Amino acid sequence: MSTTSEAYERYVGDPGENYQKYFVPTIGEPAARRVVETADVRPGETVVDVACGTGIAARLVAGATGSPGEVIGVDPVGPMLEVARRVGPGIRWLQGRAEELPLEPDTADVVICSQGYQFFSGKPEALREMTRVLRSGGRAVIGTPGPIPEAMIEISETIRNNVSPEAAGFVSVVFSVHDPGAMEDAMSAAGFTAVQAENRPLTLRVPPPADFFWQYVTSTPLAGVVSKLDPVRRAALEEEVIDRCARFVEDDGMTIEPGFLVATGRLA
Ligand SMILES: C[S@@+](CC[C@H](N)C(=O)[O-])C[C@H]1O[C@@H](n2cnc3c(N)ncnc32)[C@H](O)[C@@H]1O
Numbered sequence: 001m002s003t004t005s006e007a008y009e010r011y012v013g014d015p016g017e018n019y020q021k022y023f024v025p026t027i028g029e030p031a032a033r034r035v036v037e038t039a040d041v042r043p044g045e046t047v048v049d050v051a052c053g054t055g056i057a058a059r060l061v062a063g064a065t066g067s068p069g070e071v072i073g074v075d076p077v078g079p080m081l082e083v084a085r086r087v088g089p090g091i092r093w094l095q096g097r098a099e100e101l102p103l104e105p106d107t108a109d110v111v112i113c114s115q116g117y118q119f120f121s122g123k124p125e126a127l128r129e130m131t132r133v134l135r136s137g138g139r140a141v142i143g144t145p146g147p148i149p150e151a152m153i154e155i156s157e158t159i160r161n162n163v164s165p166e167a168a169g170f171v172s173v174v175f176s177v178h179d180p181g182a183m184e185d186a187m188s189a190a191g192f193t194a195v196q197a198e199n200r201p202l203t204l205r206v207p208p209p210a211d212f213f214w215q216y217v218t219s220t221p222l223a224g225v226v227s228k229l230d231p232v233r234r235a236a237l238e239e240e241v242i243d244r245c246a247r248f249v250e251d252d253g254m255t256i257e258p259g260f261l262v263a264t265g266r267l268a
Pocket residue numbers: 024028032050051052053054055056057074075076077080096097098099113114115116119120121
């Protein structure tokens with residue numbers, strides 16, 4: 001057994017910067033692209049990206065519409081917003097929670113939210129906030145990943161075995177919202193009409209197991225827990241991931257296929 005992980009040393013760094021560098025190109029952008037395509041934003045519309053992270057969905061909107069109205073990104077985490085401000089000039093970035101959006105009523109034509117809703121502790125409140133900030137006739141598009149793909153089950157089990165059940169629980173939360181019927185009910189209960197949800201897999205190409213694992217971990221809230229581990233424990237984590245994920249490796253990487261739920265609703 002090795003006593004240190006060279007791959008971890010390669011990727012350890014600021015989680016916001018790592019998120020933008022590693023997570024966004026492989027996972028964030030393909031997911032956000034589907035949300036933004038569904039939103040079909042037209043020139044002049046004002047768009048709010050809730051749980052914007054480093055802002056990939058907001059940037060795709062700004063690029064797609066040519067002459068958008070305003071694009072506003074909202075996220076509670078300062079370091080994510082710092083990166084968003086750097087890579088997304090021309091977009092208004094605001095610090096705030098989905099459950100208490102820092103926006104006036106009737107601000108937006110479109111609310112988008114890619115891979116954030118599953119983390120909201122107050123989901124009904126967040127949906128009601130979306131209806132509050134939308135103008136009459138406006139629409140919301142919410143994308144969430146799940147069910148969990150097999151490779152991520154293996155990664156979650158490795159984290160459970162070598163870190164803690166609580167740390168593995170983060171991965172479960174990531175993939176926890178994927179049922180179209182339940183999402184339609186939640187949006188209808190919040191006051192949306194013409195609600196529709198559909199789950200179609202995303203095909204994602206990611207690096208081989210050790211690189212993917214450390215890129216993922218160092219881009220998420222798991223970064224803090226893993227940084228406190230003994231180097232020998234980190235090496236054991238890596239060995240187990242390589243072993244458990246060997247069957248997913250093809251050529252120079254892995255293909256993973258999480259489900260992806262996209263739900264839309266209108267404000268009457
Ligand atoms: C996986 S990232 C998705 C970021 C971005 N939408 C994207 O597609 O790359 C999840 C984001 O949800 C944010 N988040 C977590 N809880 C939140 C809450 N209660 N309100 C708003 N955002 C929240 C996190 O700060 C994080 O930036």
